[in-house]
Amino acid sequence: MQTNELLDFALDKIDDMKARDVITLDVRESSDITDYMVVCSGNSKRQVQSIARHLAKEAKEHNLDVIGQEGQDVGEWVLVDLGEVIVHVMQDETRDFYQLEKLWG
Incomplete structure (x- = not known):
């Protein structure tokens, strides 16, 4: 699967x-x-965990x-590593604290 297809797949899921x-x-x-x-x-x-699990x-x-998949047990921030695409699923408070968009944007 091409990188753009993998990205579209992750976004769809x-x-x-x-x-x-x-x-x-x-x-x-x-x-x-x-x-x-x-x-x-x-x-x-629960929703953070469900999104990542799905x-x-x-x-x-x-x-x-x-x-890899990290943080599933805690559910504040779950990372799903698909290689060319890494998905961070976060609760609002955690997302506000780490501000990944500013760090990487």
Whole structure:
């Protein structure tokens, strides 16, 4: 799957679970780790966990590599690493505190 297709796939799957305030950051010029970061919000711990779980499950069902998943047990910030695309699913308070958009934007 091409990088743009992977990005579209991730955006579609987090939209399935009603992720809010979705921002896509093109970090190809500033990162050797990934090409795109997606930052989105969930309304609660349960929704953050559900968004990330759904994305990882769908990726595996489509034979995509899920390189890592962190934070699922806490649910304040869950990271799903799909290689060229890394998705950060956060509660509002955590997102406001870390301000990834400003750091990477």
